[in-house]
Amino acid sequence: IAGITQAPTSQILAAGRRMTLRCTQDMRHNAMYWYRQDLGLGLRLIHYSNTAGTTGKGEVPDGYSVSRANTDDFPLTLASAVPSQTSVYFCASSDLLGYGEQFFGPGTRLTVL
């Protein structure tokens, strides 16, 4: 069982380019999340999804969009990357939104130049 996979592992991106970070879970969890981790700021929620077909905004949603076409996949898109989006991005899932253990992927390290 893989749990949660994220791709790519790392990426260097020119400012202004479009980028999609991929996330797939095989646990049939209802809820999925995207966080960014920045030094000294901990984990901040970008977007979440309660179930397939529904999404919601977290603490820092600006500049990001998500979709949840099915249970397993939850891609995060940066329409036009900016240097302030340089961060480590973690995808997570849980059976219920905000309750119980969240399982995290290994992360994607994104650098925007």
Add this chain to the structure above:
Amino acid sequence: DQQVKQNSPSLSVQEGRISILNCDYTNSMFDYFLWYKKYPAEGPTFLISISSIKDKNEDGRFTVFLNKSAKHLSLHIVPSQPGDSAVYFCAASNYGGSQGNLIFGKGTKLSVKP
């Protein structure tokens, strides 16, 4: 305004001794609390949780204490081991709320010295 605060960015402890990591919260609606552990270049992993109806939960060497009146929780690791060296995040949620999302603290880096 930070709703979940971990005021100690780092903590250093000798192997075999107790590690105590602290977390304060401001939202009295939070009813579920978790601790996550994170090693470098890996995703956070769940460690232990506690519901607001309890004041203590224990799992092996790890115990979480909740003081609702003080809006404070702590994680005790006894005895501490070098493999416990990691960043520990406290998180809280209001399951009955409109979003029910986890709010994380900024983390405390624990170093356990042999």
